[in-house]
Amino acid sequence: xxxxxxxxxxxxxxxxxxxxxxxxxxxxxxxxxxxxxxxxxxxxxxxxxxxxxxxxxxxxxxxxxxxxxxxxxxxxxxxxxxxxxxxxxxxxxxxxxxxxxxxxxxxxxxxxxxxxxxxxxxxxxxxxxxxxxxxxxxxxxxxxxxxxxxxxxxxxxxxxxxxxxxxxxxxxxxxxxxxxxxxxxxxxxxxxxxxxxxxxxxxxxxxxxxxxxxxxxxxxxxxxxxxxxxxxxxxxxxxxxxxxxxxxxxxxxxxxxxxxxxxxxxxxxxxxxxxxxxxxxxxxxxxxxxxxxxxxxxxxxxxxxxxxxxxx
Numbered sequence: 001x002x003x004x005x006x007x008x009x010x011x012x013x014x015x016x017x018x019x020x021x022x023x024x025x026x027x028x029x030x031x032x033x034x035x036x037x038x039x040x041x042x043x044x045x046x047x048x049x050x051x052x053x054x055x056x057x058x059x060x061x062x063x064x065x066x067x068x069x070x071x072x073x074x075x076x077x078x079x080x081x082x083x084x085x086x087x088x089x090x091x092x093x094x095x096x097x098x099x100x101x102x103x104x105x106x107x108x109x110x111x112x113x114x115x116x117x118x119x120x121x122x123x124x125x126x127x128x129x130x131x132x133x134x135x136x137x138x139x140x141x142x143x144x145x146x147x148x149x150x151x152x153x154x155x156x157x158x159x160x161x162x163x164x165x166x167x168x169x170x171x172x173x174x175x176x177x178x179x180x181x182x183x184x185x186x187x188x189x190x191x192x193x194x195x196x197x198x199x200x201x202x203x204x205x206x207x208x209x210x211x212x213x214x215x216x217x218x219x220x221x222x223x224x225x226x227x228x229x230x231x232x233x234x235x236x237x238x239x240x241x242x243x244x245x246x247x248x249x250x251x252x253x254x255x256x257x258x259x260x261x262x263x264x265x266x267x268x269x270x271x272x273x274x275x276x277x278x279x280x281x282x283x284x285x286x287x288x289x290x291x292x293x294x295x296x297x298x299x300x301x302x303x304x305x306x307x308x309x310x311x312x
Contacts, residue, residue, distance in 0.1 A: 004028065006063065007046040014061040015260060032060045062259050068245065069108070069129045074257075076109055077220040078227065078247075079169070087115055089292030090166055093199060093308060094121070100163035101145075103191060105153050105200070106171030110136045117146050124162070128152050154184040157191060164197040170304060172202045173263040176240060181264055182274060189281045189311050196311045198282070201290075203304040204297070208241055208265045209234040217250065224250040232260060239265045268299050275309065282309040 004012040018032035030037050039051050104113040107125030109132045122145040133150040140146050175181040213230040232244040240262050247257040276284040288306040289295045
């Protein structure tokens with residue numbers, strides 16, 4: 001059990017090192033870094049807000065609204081880098097369908113969606129973060145041709161509604177299981193019109209247990225911060241990578257945020273076998289690097305790439 005519902009409607013996300021075991025119908029036995037603790041649950045299996053706060057203090061995990069994707073200002077500062085290369089690449093490949101409706105998968109606060117709508121594109125957005133979708137809808141209030149929905153990307157279906165779709169920033173790896181991965185692409189096949197375009201960006205890691213630590217600096221509330229996005233562990237049974245995210249104040253060397261995120265492991269061989277192999281739903285048109293230059297890759301290639309596929 002990794003997610004515990006909270007009575008106020010939020011969720012409590014367990015640290016990867018912690019475990020939760022149901023005890024009858026009235027409690028959960030939590031085993032974490034600081035030992036075992038028995039907590040009460042209500043008749044719906046929810047813990048109280050007070051219990052959630054205490055568990056967070058004891059490093060059992062964090063509430064989902066505390067995640068970087070639940071904090072609007074932090075998310076905008078963290079991912080607010082220059083998106084001109086992405087926007088130029090998307091506009092180049094979507095120019096022929098600009099007048100038709102498209103879909104931004106994992107749209108967040110509208111990092112790409114808002115600039116594209118200003119260029120005349122008609123785009124809907126989906127994301128599972130309520131906070132980000134609410135903020136985006138407020139910003140899209142004047143854009144009658146665009147809408148944003150709070151929904152999981154493996155569950156959203158609007159048959160034949162879209163001529164194209166895109167998923168940037170490694171969004172696809174947030175599909176945590178192979179089942180959700182396959183379900184998402186089945187849904188996208190239904191969402192797209194015949195011969196519809198899907199551009200998705202994904203990081204390929206041939207060795208899923210190989211450590212890495214990605215760092216970059218950003219400004220937030222007039223102060224400088226550094227984020228460390230690093231490998232934590234790999235589960236061979238579930239084929240999932242757990243990443244650790246820490247945010248530090250640059251001057252004081254003080255950590256202000258830590259969380260863990262689980263991502264699916266999707267090698268090139270899986271993409272080939274499940275998506276564009278013979279008799280599958282998709283046709284692979286091209287693979288690009290992050291600057292949208294065509295590139296050839298093998299099963300041993302490591303990096304982040306754009307894939308352009310079309311529905312059969």
